[in-house]
Amino acid sequence: MTAASRGVRAVQGLAWRLRQLLVVAALALALLMLTADRLCASGWPPWLADHLPSGILSMTPPGALPGVYPLAALVLIVIVAYSAYLWLPWLAWLVPVLAAAASIMLVVDLPDALNHSKTATVDLWARIPAALILAMVFAKILLLHRHATWAHARGRAAQPPYRLLPCQQDDVDKLRRLIRDANYDRVLPIQGRQGEGKSFLVQQLKQEWDLDPAAPAVVVVDVWQQQKEADLQAAIFESLLSHPAYMAHLNWLRVPAIFLLERWVTALREARSSLALGPRNSRANFELRFDIPSIQWQRHLERIIAHSKAARGGTVVVLDELDRAAPAVTQAALTLARRSVAISNVTVIIPYVHAQVRYKVFNPMQTVLPDLASSMDAVLYDDRFGRQVAGDVDTGSAETVLEFWDDLRSKFSVERRNLSSSSSDDSGEHQLSAPEGAQKSAANVFSRRNREDQPLAHLDGFLGKPPVGADALAMALRFGVFAAAPWPRRERLQRLFEEKYLSPAGIIVRPPGPKDLAAMVTTHFPSLARLACALLSPAPATDQPAQANLSTVGDAVQQGLGNWLTMKDKLVRPPIRALLGILHENLSMANSLAEERHVSLSPQQVATIVLAAYDAASLAYGAGGGTA
Amino acid sequence: MSGPDGGIHPDEDARVRKEPEQASIISQFALPIYRPTQAEQYAGRVREMWVSAGNEPPGPDSGDSGAWDLVMATVSSNISLIGAALADPISQADAGLPGDARTVQLLVSAAAEQLTAETAPLFISGTLASTVERLQQDIGRTEEVTRERITDIVVQGLEPLRGNQRVVPLIPPLLGYLDADRRPRRIGIYQTVGLVAQLMTGLDDRQSRLMRIFIYHYALMGVWHLLQEPTVPFDNAARQVLSVAAGNAGNNLWVILPDRVLGAGGADVVRTLRTILAATVRDLPVQENRAAELLSALGLEHSKPRAALTVLDELGTLAGPWTEDAADMARIESSSAVTALAAESAVHQVPARLFNAAVSLQRLAEPDAPGSLRARMLLYTLGMRWAFNLGADLPDALFRLDGLDCAAGFLRALRQYQEEGHIQQQQQWTSVLGLASALSQVPRLVPRGSPALAARLRNLADSAERVRIPGAASVTAMNLRELGELTDVTEAAIDALRPSGNTPQLQDLLLDTATVLRGAFEETLSQARFGLSDMVDSAIELRNHPREEFLKAYQPFIEPAASGLGTGPPVAAGAASADEWQTMASIMLRDPGSLVPALRQV
Structure with a gap:
């Protein structure tokens, strides 16, 4: 690390601390203002107010302006709320608490603030609308709390970034180009086999673009976790709204407060039934049908995206794990992708396994939407x-x-x-x-x-x-x-x-080739590299496997696999996940045997084991899960 | 096999023969089927990967046996995962042959006898490849399994594909595999090299011929280096390798030369190669007195009759590099037909050699002269004589033994004779015209077979129709039910054409043929002197010290010594560039490590 980069890091750390201090200060100030309001306005709590020196109490502003402190505190909280979740997530629980306290105090203080002369009673008329407005603000703060804490949890659970293999790097480059190509279809399918790294590609893109404020906001929705179409819509919203681009710069205030109840509304709509009124055991019941209005997802979605200037590069919605979901959810995801989500400035990415989607979605024998x-x-x-030839018209012969x-x-x-005749059990009633x-x-x-x-x-x-x-x-x-x-x-x-639903695959994920295999065992997967290195003959000087030999393994693997694929030109290349598993198994076993037999291998011999693992993965998994 | 000059090229008549005693045994074996286990199949696959990754082929002599065992023990766990998938791509014909190398060699020979060019690829890519895969593991473990022996086995297995384009991609791996055999060199390995080259016999394109020349040069060069050691005997095996390689290399080189005339560039190189053949080839298996008798009948007496007969036999096969005189060329070519009959070695080539001799006579100064045309007719009828005598049936005589070409040539010469107005007395020509009439009936007696054969038969009928045949000479198809009847008509025509004072000797057809030939050249053509007799004498002289002659004659093609490969005859003859020669060397001498991948691709 150079001195310059160390300096940059130090400055960044200092800025981080400064931001944290500012947020703490803002929260402390809000708390102080709320406390001051209570102490000065109503001498509450008495045990504290009675024991405070009179000088302090006299320093507070006069009670002529009740509610000013809670209002100021609420404004302050709204301003720093997102920053608190971003910079001080462990202290962010204070945000809804302080907001709630400030709102209550405002409602309590409002009549006094409006009625100095005490000439007329305005309690109820002032409190009801104020309470409604403050409730909406508070709901939005709660929504911010939900989305921000979720985003924080997901950020912590995210996989550490891996280096992309050469074939994956090409795919990511292509994906990046297609998303930014305004002329390309806004629904962008990524086709590949199971374990081929489709989700990995979009996750890598997300990690990259999350760090770039000018890049599109990438929102990943796990379709597999949803049970119904409505869940899916809610999930798309939640994923979208929990993206920093849609929370920062007070964008979170644009979120409709009703979303706080989205799951409840959906559940209630599904539980709707007729309500029967009348005497018990009587047939003369009165039946009342009622319907709960649904949330206007589409309208809200379009409005939020249209008004949000935060995601300057656009928004990318990834409907991930599509082919693992139940058929109904998979169908809903694909139809939503076309019907609902693919609007201006939004690109929908659909990673899928073709055979799975054919079975679950485009299969008339299935129960479908x-x-x-x-x-x-x-x-x-x-x-x-519709395909009768012209000669059949009016001839009476067409069916x-x-x-x-x-x-x-x-x-x-x-x-x-x-x-019926072959089965005596069949009643034939149908x-x-x-x-x-x-x-x-x-x-x-x-x-x-x-x-x-x-x-x-x-x-x-x-x-x-x-x-x-x-x-x-x-x-x-x-x-x-x-x-x-x-x-x-x-x-x-x-x-x-x-x-109509799936445009031709924008990207067909490429299976690993010779260069990729060499990278896997030498540079990109440290655990594999360690296993390969341990098999090599120790260098004479150090009695340790020479690191240079590992690059020779890479060369031998690349050359060997090139030869092998030329000889076996019908071999279908394996998906990465299956290949990784077999590579781990084979290299681990080779290490055990080498230790037991006191044998070390040359780079070319290690390459043979790697080739055999690739070959086994190709034979076992190459032809499965759709075309390679 | 008509050559561009109208003659029939007896391409690579000489063949290397290894262990001929097996021929009688192999017919007792049926083609066995052995299905290897999945573990054996997978071991073969891993072996290929091992080589692909840049390792030396595994085995106890490779020095990596510990590593190989470890790799195998490691990856064997994959079999449970890929068992079904593994069986699929290899299963089509994956049976291997059991037993040791000698047994396998017998079984492969037996299998090759039962296979055709259509059925052989399945056997080669499956059974043979699996067998070779197994045997390769034993190289170095046992004395009897060597690269040379494995190549012998493969060459035997490839025999059904001889002359087929599918065999060409296998040639470089075979030679490269053999070349990498690190054991001390013996003459046997060059016999195997010759066998590899002869798999391409019949492929007439330039590239194939150049490849064959390269392989023969490789053998000649190898033997040349071996013979530098005085303790290495110049035995029959060495003679066989040298004569076959030099003779066939000369043949192929002559065909690919831009100009095939005596004085053209490269002819001297061909002559050198053919001289090595004449000097080193074993004597024909003919008694000296019989040889003297035949030479006397031919009018070519010599003090060393068997050696003279041997030289005539070899040089007559390819006379173009030696002379431009049509009569001399025809005489030595027709004499080589007699020598082939005497040695009973290549009797199937006898009609072709006589045909070539007749074709050579077309280059006489006055080809339309009555003597010239009579001599040609005589040579053609002699060709038919031997085709009909040696053929098992009429199609065999006509097609395999080239009787059809001789018959067509005879009819053309006869028509020309008629058109020139040389027939004065119709009476004397009844037998000759009777033969023409009989030949016109032949197409009706032979099943048409392939379109090519049908076209050749149609040409024969057309040629016959142009000959004016009087009613008295007509022969109907009813009289030609058997081959013997056609032979009788042919003999009658020979009697009518033979020179005056030349009496038939039907008890000894060979001697009679030699006598007729002498009469044809000395009386009919008035060519009493044989212009190539000096050349024959000098070749006979070289046979006294063949070893020294070979070492001296071939040395220019070995040089420069530093090149390792030598100039090679095609480069010296101007038939190929040095770059082309080097490229061919780099392709042909690359060790494939294993023959299995190449066999699987067949």
Whole structure:
């Protein structure tokens, strides 16, 4: 460390201390003012006021202006509140306490302040609006307390920054460019396999940009932790509002006070029911239906983002852990990303595993949210009925929607009969029967083919509870078009489903290559480097493994893996997480054996173990979790 | 195999033969299947990684056995994780052959006999690769497993791909692998080198030929250095390696020379190589008196008849570098057909050598003269004689033994003879025209086979149609049901064409062929003197001290000594640049560490 940098550090430390002192002073002053107000205005508490020297009491301002001290204290608290959470988090609990005390004193003192002459009683008329206004301010302080303490806790729990591998560095650079590219779609998918480091990339970007006031504010929302769509919206808000850019410069005052009750409102809305009034055991009840208004998330979101000047570089919302969440939440996250969050000056990043998202979201056989379902049904409808050639128009040969539905019903009724005849337990009460005359030879052929091709398990659900109305058509499309489609057609349908929600992946996370593997075992992961170093032959002079040999290991690993990947050109490169695990296992075991056998290895031999770990990770995990 | 000059190039007729006694044993074995365990498969994979990381191939002699054991013990724990995935990429044909190296060698030979060019790649990339992988681990542990032996095994396994482009990528690893064999050099390793080169026999592109020349030069250079040591015997093995390598290198060099004429640049280098062949090759297995009898019949008597027959045999295979005289060239080429028959060594080349001799006669000063055309017809009919006599059936005689080319050449010469108006008395030519008529029926008797064969047969029919055949000479297909009947018609034509006073000696067809040839050159062509007799004499003289002759003749190609590789014949002949030669050396002599990766890629 140079003298200059030591000097800079010392100045920074001094500034830090100075800020802390200022915050302490402000809080102390607020406390002093509140105490002074109580002592002078009402001689409370008597045990203190009675024992104070009369000189001190006479030094206080006259009681002609009651409430001035609490008001000044409250203003002071509001001004330093965020700084207190930022610089003195251990003392920040004083903020809501002092604010509450100041608010109460203001409400108590307000009538006296407004009514010097005591000519009219204004107690209630002054106190009610004051109490309401102060309650709103206090709610915002409580919200600040919630968001700031949460942000502080998350900051402490954040992983220490790792050095990026060469392949990851390229990906982060690309991500940075795409976010700043105003012409790029505001929903930015990052595709990769499980354990490939997608979340790691955005966390690295967040850590980098959190230190840069001019950079966009990066907000990471853990979708996995949410249970419902409403939870997800609340989580997005909480994550957004707990970002320093949205708290600093009194921005926290813009947060609607109702957000203090957001979870309660949501819970109450879901628990809403009809209230029955009337005599016990009587049928003549009076039923009262009531509805709790929902929070206008979208309006608030747009307003907060539009009015917030703090996040000058824009805002990046990362919907992380998307593919680990329940299907309903994953679907909600993807639809919210397009429908709600992707507004001006906001970029939504969606790290995802393609196969997982296909199964959980773009799968008509799943229970899906209405907007997703209708979009997919529309694609299926168009595929089935919207692609007739011109020659079919008015010829009477094209199949109608009704004929299609009848064919399907016939098919399932045949299936059902077969199932009934083969199973004595089946009561058959849910049988679907085709309308008279609807049986067509084509339908019979279709049913025969399907009987051979599809297992009976497919009948569960669809046959068990026959749908009606619009549901019937939707089910017919899903089972008759999607489920029966062969692979190339199903792939096309799947792509059409995804088209509106997922733009093509902006970034496909790259698996580690030769350079990355060499970096992993030599420089970027100290635990691996220690294990590799311990295997090497000791240097003659020091009787310690020569550090220079470690760079030779890196060279051998890079060269060896390059050769190996040329020879095995079909080998699918592994995800980083799996590779790390196997590398640790193999190098640890090699160390144990080397110690036991008193054997040391050359750099090329250590490289062989590293190569074998890479190879094993590739064979075991390379092909899983989507495309590499 | 028609060459650019219209002749048939007997490409690399000489072959190295190692352990020929195995041939009778291998037919007793069926192709066995052995599936290695996952641990064995994985050990092979780790071995490849070990080499990829820059280590010397593992083994007890590598000095790293402790480290290798540690690495294997470490990574073996991965098998439980990747077992299923590991089996998949290797499982297609991953059986290895059991037993020691000698057993494996027999089994691979047996397998190679059962395989075709289509089925062999699966065996090579799977079974053979796995077997080699296992054997490589034993190098140094046991005397009988060496790089040389493993290369022998691989070469045997690659035999079904001889002349196939798929074999080319394997050649550099094979030579590089063999070159890295650190044991003291013996002559046997150069026999193996020759086998490697001969896997490419039949590949006619320049690059393939240059690669073969390089490999033969490598063998010649190796033997040259070995023979510097006086205690190393100049035995039959050495003779075989030298004659095969020098002869084939000369052949290939001649083909890639820009100008293939006597005085052109590079012809002298070819002559040097072919002289080494003539000087070092073993005597033909012919009794001296029989050799004298044949030479007398040919009109080429010599005091050392067997040596003379041997020299004629070798030099006649490639006469272009020695003479530009058409008659001399044709005579030595046709004589080499007689020597091949006498030695019973390359009898399948006899019709081709006679065909080449007939083609050479087209360069006579007056090729349309009656004598010239009669001599050509005679040579073609002699070619047909031996094709029909040696062939197992008509397609074999026509296609494998080149009888079809001889027949087409005969018809062309006959038509020309007719068109020149040389036939005065139709009566005398009945037998000859009868042969033409019989040949016109041949396409109807032979299954068409591939489109190429069908086209050749169509050409034959077209040639036959242009010959005017009187009704009396017509032969119908009904009379040609058997090959023997076609042979009879051919013999009748030879009798009609043979020079006057030349009586048939059907009891000894070989002697009769030699007699007819002499008559053809001395009477029909009036070429009493054989212009190459001095050259033959000097070559015979060189056979008295072959060792010294080789060491002296090949020394220019070894120099400069500092280069390690030597100038090499193609560079000396101007057929390749020094840079090209060095590049080829760097590619061909790089040790791959293991043959397995190359085999897996087949």
